[in-house]
Amino acid sequence: MRGYLDSLKLYDALLDQLVHALSAEDMGLLMPYLETIMDRAVQQVSEDLQAYAERDPASCGRSELILDTYASFKAVLFHRLAHQVWLHGGLSERERIAHRLANAGKLQSGVEIHPAARIGRRFVLDHGFGTVIGETSEIGDDCYLLSGVTLGAAGIADNPGGKRHPQLGNGVEVGAGARILGAVSIGDHAFISPACVVTRDVPANTRVSIVNQLQMQRDSAAGSRGFLAAFALGERLHLVGELPESDEVCVLDAEHNPLDCLALECTVRERHHRQYRLRNLDALVPAPRYPLHLWVGGLPQEVTLLDPPGLSNLVRAVLKPHLLSIGG
Structure with a gap:
């Protein structure tokens, strides 16, 4: 099947993942909120799936293939469910249930996304194994991340609370193995080259590379000079x-x-x-x-x-x- 995937089939696929990831007790706690959680998650995952099919040439636009077999997409699917659970303040044990869903996504994909992380629409995580997205991370719409990306805190142990992870604007692309650390801001449509270590703000429409650990940048406009x-x-x-x-x-x-x-x-x-x-x-x-x-x-x-x-x-x-x- 190419392109758009029927929403009812997508609903069934998400519900099946939810049932297999949670205990009967957790499902019982979730039932009063299930319709709202599922409706929102299905809408988000549908857009994610369409974006993946359109932007990943290897998939040849086959949404059903991505949903059934792409481990990196499983991470996004489980995060959409986990984040919706996280947002329900009235739900008993919401944090525990959200973390269980996030862990299920981690085990199936090798990607760790904290359920509190905020991810915008049409998110693509391509070959995502080893990617880590921290609790206070914020990702805008139409972003594209590859494998081994870390959106983490600047410190190692004993980090302070509050905002400590990056904020990515709309249309940001991050190459494999890149690490963006601390409460830095990455502007709209920035391009972070593979293996970069970014610890400072990056303006919009900028390409970033690292030479000898010095953060290099240039405007991404056509015809602009080098770094x-x-x-x-x-x-x-x-x-x-x-x-x-x-x-x-x-x-x-x-x-x-x-x-x-x-x-x-x-x-x-x-x-x-x-x-x-x-x-x-x-x-x-x-x-x-x-x-x-x-x-x-x-x-x-x-x-x-x-x-x-x-x-x-x-x-x-x-x-x-x-x-x-x-x-x-």
Whole structure:
């Protein structure tokens, strides 16, 4: 069967998975809420299934084949059920039942998705074995993830509560083995290349790659130049990658306003590397709002590198003798 799968058949398939994953006692607790849970889950899974059939060439558009045999799709199916259970605050033992459904999906697919994770419409998890999606993760509509992806916390043990996992915008694609760690924001239609380790925000319409553990990015528009990255080391700011001919660079504050009090003087100019010395232009300046960003012009598309490593600390050191103090 190609394309659209009959909703009644899909309902029966989900119900069959639910019955086999839960005990009779759990099903009894679920019964008063079953119709609502199933109706919402079927609607979501139907869209997920259609998106998978349309975007995965190996499936040749065969929805029934995906539903019956694709282990990665089982993970999405069980998450849709588990998340609907999780949302029912009046349901006794809802967390325990939701985790049982999530564990059933994990055992059948090798994918671990916390039942509280929020995943938007038309989600595709292709070859998903080894993927982990943490509790406070948020994924927008029309996202596509491959195997071994981690949406995790920045720490290992004893992580604080609250928001600690990534937020992915709409249309984000994440390559195999990529790790996005911490409460970072990935903008709409960003592309995270395989094996990246991303710990900083990524703007919309950006392609991200990792070279020697330095986060590189470029605008994803057709015809844009190659990857760029920036970092501060010692008393110098370094810009690396496929660089523009001109020296159009500017430090921005947290609200993306230029820091006019700073001049960037190029001290080393090479094909793929430039080094800048930062100099304060004003005698006294107000403290900027951190974190700081770096704007790079002279390209077909302007690029803003968000919070480059070490930049905020370097600017603090440069401005410290010149900052205005309140009250004298």
